[in-house]
Amino acid sequence: MTTEQTFSSIWDAIEDIPAEAENMKVRSALMMQLNQHLEQLSGTDADKAARLGITRPRYSDLKHGRIQKFSIDALVSFASAVGLHVHLELAA
Numbered sequence: 001m002t003t004e005q006t007f008s009s010i011w012d013a014i015e016d017i018p019a020e021a022e023n024m025k026v027r028s029a030l031m032m033q034l035n036q037h038l039e040q041l042s043g044t045d046a047d048k049a050a051r052l053g054i055t056r057p058r059y060s061d062l063k064h065g066r067i068q069k070f071s072i073d074a075l076v077s078f079a080s081a082v083g084l085h086v087h088l089e090l091a092a
Contacts, residue, residue, distance in 0.1 A: 027067050030075040030086070035063060037084055052078045 011028065015021035038048055049059035061069045062078070076086050 034079050052081050
């Protein structure tokens with residue numbers, strides 16, 4: 001017989017270590033907001049990659065949500081490059 005488990009997020013279900021789940025939640029939120037902003041910018045994907053200071057293939061990874069390829073630091077840098085400001089809030 002299997003036991004049903006409930007998780008507050010998909011990352012809590014996937015990651016075994018709570019700190020890794022939190023890291024993935026932050027990266028996911030950054031990536032989603034950044035991609036929403038990038039979709040609204042004019043220009044080609046190559047233009048957007050240049051604005052971020054990355055190659056076109058790396059931009060494709062970002063655009064397609066390949067989260068494992070990006071650190072929090074990289075995502076914050078990309079956000080800054082397109083004029084976004086990151087706000088951090090910690091909650092218990």
